[in-house]
Amino acid sequence: MSSAPNPVQTPPEEPSGTTTGQTRKGGFMSGIFGTKAPGEDRGAGWFTRIALFVVVLIWLIPTIGLVITSLRGPLEANSSGWWTVFTGNGGLTLNNYIEVLQAESGGSTLVESFVNSLVVAIPATLIPILIAAFAAYAFSWMDFPGREFFFILFVALLVVPLQVAFIPIIQLQGSVDSFVNDVLPFDFAINGSFLAIWLAHAGFGMPLAVYLLRNFIGSLPREVIESAKVDGAGHFATFWRLIIPLSVPALAAFAIFQFLWTWNDFLVALIMLDRTSNGQVATTYLAGLIGSFGEQRHLLTAGAFVTMTVPLLVFFSLQRYFVRGLTAGSVKG
Amino acid sequence: MVGTLIRAVAFIVIGVGGAAFFFYAGNYVTEHFMPQQAGDRLRPYIFILPALFVVTVYLLYPLLDTFRRSFYADRFEDGARPFVGIDNYRDSLFGDGIPPVAWVLFAALIVIAIVMGMTSRMEALDRRRNSYRTWLFVALGVVILAVYILQVLEVEITSGSPAWSAIWNNVLWLVVVPSGSVAIGLLVAVLADRLNPKAESLAKSMIFMPMAISFVGASVVWTLVYDISTTGNQVGLLNGIVRAFGADPIPWLEREAINDFALMVIMIWLQAGFAMVLLSAAIKSVPEDTLEAARIDGANEFQIFWRVVVPQIRSTIVVVLTTILILVLKVFDIVRVLTNGRDDTQVVANLFFTQFENGAYGTAGVLVMVLVVATIPFMVINIKRFREQEATR
Numbered sequence: 001m002s003s004a005p006n007p008v009q010t011p012p013e014e015p016s017g018t019t020t021g022q023t024r025k026g027g028f029m030s031g032i033f034g035t036k037a038p039g040e041d042r043g044a045g046w047f048t049r050i051a052l053f054v055v056v057l058i059w060l061i062p063t064i065g066l067v068i069t070s071l072r073g074p075l076e077a078n079s080s081g082w083w084t085v086f087t088g089n090g091g092l093t094l095n096n097y098i099e100v101l102q103a104e105s106g107g108s109t110l111v112e113s114f115v116n117s118l119v120v121a122i123p124a125t126l127i128p129i130l131i132a133a134f135a136a137y138a139f140s141w142m143d144f145p146g147r148e149f150f151f152i153l154f155v156a157l158l159v160v161p162l163q164v165a166f167i168p169i170i171q172l173q174g175s176v177d178s179f180v181n182d183v184l185p186f187d188f189a190i191n192g193s194f195l196a197i198w199l200a201h202a203g204f205g206m207p208l209a210v211y212l213l214r215n216f217i218g219s220l221p222r223e224v225i226e227s228a229k230v231d232g233a234g235h236f237a238t239f240w241r242l243i244i245p246l247s248v249p250a251l252a253a254f255a256i257f258q259f260l261w262t263w264n265d266f267l268v269a270l271i272m273l274d275r276t277s278n279g280q281v282a283t284t285y286l287a288g289l290i291g292s293f294g295e296q297r298h299l300l301t302a303g304a305f306v307t308m309t310v311p312l313l314v315f316f317s318l319q320r321y322f323v324r325g326l327t328a329g330s331v332k333g
Numbered sequence: 334m335v336g337t338l339i340r341a342v343a344f345i346v347i348g349v350g351g352a353a354f355f356f357y358a359g360n361y362v363t364e365h366f367m368p369q370q371a372g373d374r375l376r377p378y379i380f381i382l383p384a385l386f387v388v389t390v391y392l393l394y395p396l397l398d399t400f401r402r403s404f405y406a407d408r409f410e411d412g413a414r415p416f417v418g419i420d421n422y423r424d425s426l427f428g429d430g431i432p433p434v435a436w437v438l439f440a441a442l443i444v445i446a447i448v449m450g451m452t453s454r455m456e457a458l459d460r461r462r463n464s465y466r467t468w469l470f471v472a473l474g475v476v477i478l479a480v481y482i483l484q485v486l487e488v489e490i491t492s493g494s495p496a497w498s499a500i501w502n503n504v505l506w507l508v509v510v511p512s513g514s515v516a517i518g519l520l521v522a523v524l525a526d527r528l529n530p531k532a533e534s535l536a537k538s539m540i541f542m543p544m545a546i547s548f549v550g551a552s553v554v555w556t557l558v559y560d561i562s563t564t565g566n567q568v569g570l571l572n573g574i575v576r577a578f579g580a581d582p583i584p585w586l587e588r589e590a591i592n593d594f595a596l597m598v599i600m601i602w603l604q605a606g607f608a609m610v611l612l613s614a615a616i617k618s619v620p621e622d623t624l625e626a627a628r629i630d631g632a633n634e635f636q637i638f639w640r641v642v643v644p645q646i647r648s649t650i651v652v653v654l655t656t657i658l659i660l661v662l663k664v665f666d667i668v669r670v671l672t673n674g675r676d677d678t679q680v681v682a683n684l685f686f687t688q689f690e691n692g693a694y695g696t697a698g699v700l701v702m703v704l705v706v707a708t709i710p711f712m713v714i715n716i717k718r719f720r721e722q723e724a725t726r
Contacts, residue, residue, distance in 0.1 A: 045527075052524045055517065056539045059602065063542070065557045065570060080566045081573040082557065115338060127348045128387075134356055135384035144377035148723075150385065155715050157392045159708040161663045163685055163701050165391055167694050168398035172390075198344065203391025206384055235376060236360040264547030266666045267686075283549045287670055290553065297557070297568065304553040308546055315545035319538065323610050 070096055070301035077298035096302035103299060105288035106280045110303060113285035119194060120269065120281055121262040124201035125255055132209035133251065137239050140218035141225055158207040166271050169200065192274025200272050205258050216250035217243060252321040260311050282307040352383060396705065403698030414695065421695040425496050432492035434501050437480055441473055477508050485590045499679040500703065505593055506664055506680065511657040513601040515650060518608025522616055523638065541606030548666030555599050559585040589677045596678060599667050608653045615649035616642060655711055662707055
């Protein structure tokens with residue numbers, strides 16, 4: 001406790017490790033909000049526990065319903081609520097998953113759309129990170145005329161709705177294609193290709209990437225960068241040997257963010273990717289299933305769950321980085 | 334399939350390698366083939382060039398080009414779309430006169446501008462500044478609610494204009510989703526903070542989990558909540574509950590008074606976790622002394638929360654609100670998949686997509702410009718905040 005004179009008897013310290021009299025620097029997953037008033041139990045009261053339990057339950061129920069429905073037989077899943085399994089209405093089976101793996105939607109199987117989603121998401125995650133990291137370094141530690149102007153351009157473009165891009169980009173790519181085909185002796189098409197969607201995701205993700213990474217790289221201690229300079233390292237060496245290793249948390253956070261966004265994206269894939277020649281991605285496959293299997297809930301839910309596995313795995317295995325990156329970017333102190 | 338995989342791996346190698354080579358070669362040239370001073374001057378621009386290039390091609394140029402296109406007709410004449418000036422704006426926004434909801438929103442914008450302008454001149458520590466702003470947004474909420482009630486009572490507020498009907502629905506989304514997400518996120522952040530660390534982490538992960546789910550996936554999840562069957566057993570959870578109470582099942586996604594909110598709940602479900610993470614971090618950084626001081630003064634937990642904690646995390650609340658606000662402005666997938674704008678659930682981004690598919694590029698451009706204009710205040714706020722941060726760095 002602080003040294004302030006306290007006429008009331010001090011409540012005995014509990015072993016929960018709450019510190020007083022200073023800012024608590026606990027991580028995302030730790031810490032207790034405030035100490036309890038004298039006479040009260042420390043820790044959560046029954047109201048807190050019940051309220052939180054109710055909210056968590058409400059948040060989980062829709063997903064639980066999806067998982068249970070995907071494990072029920074066709075007849076039960078489409079003629080009774082999923083909650084009736086708890087009262088003995090039908091058993092559980094993995095058949096839906098076997099069946100949906102062979103089902104086609106929009107000319108692709110689930111496995112093909114899955115592979116396509118990886119093909120879209122991985123380059124669309126890695127390429128912008130490298131480009132953004134260089135820019136973020138320049139904005140943080142190099143002095144040049146126009147530095148503030150260019151950075152403000154990125155900040156301003158953070159909020160631009162990506163809908164602006166579709167019509168102009170498709171037309172621009174069309175003219176690039178016809179120009180290249182006139183000049184070069186081989187067939188070439190950006191429009192509808194994977195290259196188009198990779199670059200589009202890189203462009204749409206770039207303002208956030210530069211903004212987040214600059215916040216992080218700019219907050220690295222000046223002495224570290226100065227000492228590298230004293231040792232004779234140029235900017236390029238400093239960047240590779242010092243900045244990149246130190247920025248792993250921020251790079252990972254943005255990578256997760258961008259991967260989730262590109263994997264879960266529907267609109268950009270719908271417009272930028274020629275899905276008749278390249279096949280569907282997971283989200284367009286799923287949207288197609290809703291159209292064709294809308295009344296076959298057992299298959300629809302199984303397909304939906306399969307497409308969710310990758311982002312859920314990425315998310316749960318890396319959520320620490322994700323959370324740290326999010327909070328580093330927007331909360332001061 | 335193997336082909337696409339090989340192509341993807343090749344592109345990762347070529348793309349990442351190419352970008353790395355660009356930086357390496359650019360740096361090498363500035364170091365070895367240029368006078369030192371010129372090299373030092375050029376190097377920063379080489380570092381930012383690729384990033385600048387992609388945002389210029391994919392955001393800046395399209396922004397200007399869409400603006401230009403919004404002045405050209407949807408139809409072709411002699412193989413080209415003729416220039417029509419502001420006709421697209423006039424026809425799609427005011428073709429049926431100025432609907433009542435437009436007047437309301439216009440008046441609201443003027444009031445916001447006046448109050449924000451007045452209060453921004455006050456000292457940052459002046460308590461009236463925040464209380465005026467809070468009351469402004471409470472009052473706006475009441476106005477929006479009143480207009481919504483009029484709409485439910487079947488007063489024609491949009492004059493049958495598809496654009497204004499979409500804009501009005503977007504306004505409802507903008508009011509409900511950010512505040513709902515922040516309210517839930519704040520509740521969970523505060524309550525979970527009192528649990529032991531393990532339980533706290535578990536509760537937070539469960540709330541945060543929907544962030545990993547795509548909008549399309551979320552739509553499938555929620556059809557199992559909203560489903561209605563006219564005959565036999567209910568498959569949808571909500572109507573299962575409604576039937577258990579002996580009432581008639583409710584068409585959640587078709588009835589106009591509630592379907593917008595049914596869709597918004599999905600968005601809140603997805604975004605509350607994001608709000609919770611940032612707010613939780615902010616709450617944990619509130620100095621313990623200030624809580625202790627309030628306790629010594631005899632404040633109860635509710636007073637401490639509203640008078641000590643909330644004022645100190647206000648800036649984080651604003652950041653979270655504006656981030657979700659910008660996301661909601663562009664809401665598309667949920668509406669597209671679940672209702673596609675039927676039964677008066679249209680939003681601007683989905684109306685844009687419909688026009689885009691129809692090849693009505695001029696009208697689609699007008700709708701995008703509506704979104705762009707709505708983001709301009711946030712652009713200004715972001716830049717202002719960046720400048721303030723720079724000043725204290």
